[in-house]
Structures are given as structure tokens and as C-alpha cells.
Amino acid sequence: xxxxxxxxxxxxxxxxxxxxxxxxxxxxxxxxxxxxxxxxxxxxxxxxxxxxxxxxxxxxxxxxxxxxxxxxxxxxxxxxxxxxxxx
Numbered sequence: 775x776x777x778x779x780x781x782x783x784x785x786x787x788x789x790x791x792x793x794x795x796x797x798x799x800x801x802x803x804x805x806x807x808x809x810x811x812x813x814x815x816x817x818x819x820x821x822x823x824x825x826x827x828x829x830x831x832x833x834x835x836x837x838x839x840x841x842x843x844x845x846x847x848x849x850x851x852x853x854x855x856x857x858x859x860x861x
Contacts (some may be wrong), residue, residue: 790805798855
């Protein structure tokens with residue numbers, strides 16, 4: 775199996791790792807599945823950026839990021855802790 779290097783923002787990698795861990799899969803397996811789905815769709819993805827619920831969610835995330843900036847709070851870590859308590 776071939777390997778290749780991909781450069782992504784740290785925050786995105788945290789999301790990938792959190793999802794992989796939550797689904798008890800490797801990072802590679804998760805990325806392979808995502809790429810497979812993208813290629814099967816012909817590269818078409820639904821644009822959800824204009825949906826009201828999407829815009830509201832982004833606004834909420836931005837507000838939470840501003841509130842916690844510099845506090846040392848990690849949303850990713852909080853999600854991991856909640857998931858660990860559940861599972």
C-alpha cells in the first residue's frame with residue numbers, strides 16, 4: 775500500500791483524530807473512507823454554507839472560540855472527556 779504526506783491545519787487534524795478515536799478506527803482508515811466517498815460522488819459535495827442552521831452553528835462556534843481564547847480551554851479535549859465518560 776502506498777503512503778503520501780498531506781498538510782492540514784492542526785485543528786482539522788484534531789477533528790480527524792477525535793472522529794477516528796470515537797469510531798475506534800485508525801486515522802488512515804477514516805481518511806481512506808472519506809476519499810473513497812468523495813471519489814465515488816464524482817467530487818460533488820453539497821454546499822451547506824447557506825443553510826440557516828449552518829450559519830447559526832458557525833456563529834456559535836466563533837463566539838465560543840472568542841470567549842475561551844487564551845484560557846487554555848480545549849473544546850476538542852472537552853469532547854474527548856465527555857466521550858470517554860459515555861463509552
